[in-house]
Amino acid sequence: MRYAWRGKKTAYKDIGDALGVVFAKDTDTGLMYGANSPRPAEVRIGYTDASGNSKSVVRFCEPDKIGDVTTGGKLNGKKITIGSTQYNISGCTIKTN
Structure with missing residues (x-):
């Protein structure tokens, strides 16, 4: 099954490949939107804001990539874009409630 959602293009800027995210085209078929x-x-991605506060955001991740981005450190040294700021x-950890 190929999950799909609409979101801000910058949400996965520079980290999408590591998370296994593929940007769809309007002509792609077989995509499932809105599956709950x-x-x-x-995964929960931690970062430090400009004031030095620790913050985090949640992003979708391909199951096969979870080990790479959590224990494998695939996102180390990368930047995450929140709004228009990097x-x-x-x-990075697996998201828990």
Whole structure:
């Protein structure tokens, strides 16, 4: 199953490949929009804001890539874009409630 959602283009800028995200075209077929169950895996990406505060955001992640971005450090040294500002990523974990 190929999950699809509409979101801000900058949400996965520079990190989409590591998370296994593929940008769809309007002509792509076989995409499932709005599925609530089952849902794609999610990871929590930590970063430090300009004031030095630790913050995090949640992003979808291809299940096969979770090990690469959590224990494998695939996002180390990369930046995440929040709004129009980029921040250094400080870590990545599997999202828990």
